[in-house]
Amino acid sequence: RKEVEQDPGPFNVPEGATVAFNCTYSNSASQSFFWYRQDCRKEPKLLMSVYSSGNEDGRFTAQLNRASQYISLLIRDSKLSDSATYLCVVNPNAGNNRKLIWGLGTSLAVNP
Amino acid sequence: NAGVTQTPKFQVLKTGQSMTLQCAQDMNHNSMYWYRQDPGMGLRLIYYSASEGTTDKGEVPNGYNVSRLNKREFSLRLESAAPSQTSVYFCASVRGTQETQYFGPGTRLLVL
Numbered sequence: 001r002k003e004v005e006q007d008p009g010p011f012n013v014p015e016g017a018t019v020a021f022n023c024t025y026s027n028s029a030s031q032s033f034f035w036y037r038q039d040c041r042k043e044p045k046l047l048m049s050v051y052s053s054g055n056e057d058g059r060f061t062a063q064l065n066r067a068s069q070y071i072s073l074l075i076r077d078s079k080l081s082d083s084a085t086y087l088c089v090v091n092p093n094a095g096n097n098r099k100l101i102w103g104l105g106t107s108l109a110v111n112p
Numbered sequence: 113n114a115g116v117t118q119t120p121k122f123q124v125l126k127t128g129q130s131m132t133l134q135c136a137q138d139m140n141h142n143s144m145y146w147y148r149q150d151p152g153m154g155l156r157l158i159y160y161s162a163s164e165g166t167t168d169k170g171e172v173p174n175g176y177n178v179s180r181l182n183k184r185e186f187s188l189r190l191e192s193a194a195p196s197q198t199s200v201y202f203c204a205s206v207r208g209t210q211e212t213q214y215f216g217p218g219t220r221l222l223v224l
Contacts, residue, residue, distance in 0.1 A: 043217050043218055044202075046212050098157070102156075104153075105154070
């Protein structure tokens, strides 16, 4: 099993749709989790951190399920500008960000 | 405030040539990283520097050397380029013990 797994997609959705991605991780001792966004031929940028209690930022909601070892990202009311690749990132070591584990990403295309 | 900058943006090398990729950050961050991103492989850590004067190997260090010139700058050197080093190279930095990684725009390298 890969350390971090994501469905590569692509997810093709119409504007206004709600879409959800999951990401599974293999190390049950993993400490922190993130979603990054990467536009085509650009650098990754932090979208949001994922907290145990879940967190929401506007149209974006992230959840953590430690029992099943996955994190999720929900995007409501999709916009054309949400089209990107979403990278799941796991840090297995608290206070040590040298060994982040990066997923391969899930590609999202929002269509007019 | 430019964030993380990388030069060059693009480079074509012949097998056996050498070159240095430059990275600089103006955010007073302690830690800096070099990644490579390849299709189907995700982001892989080449080297990192937890602080000025220290460097450590990441997941894929072979064929590379690094130099943390000062707190701002972290360079990556390919002594004898190989086609397997064709990739997109990203530099990133992190402030203190925080985990958010800030990326430069990347260097696209083609080794013929």
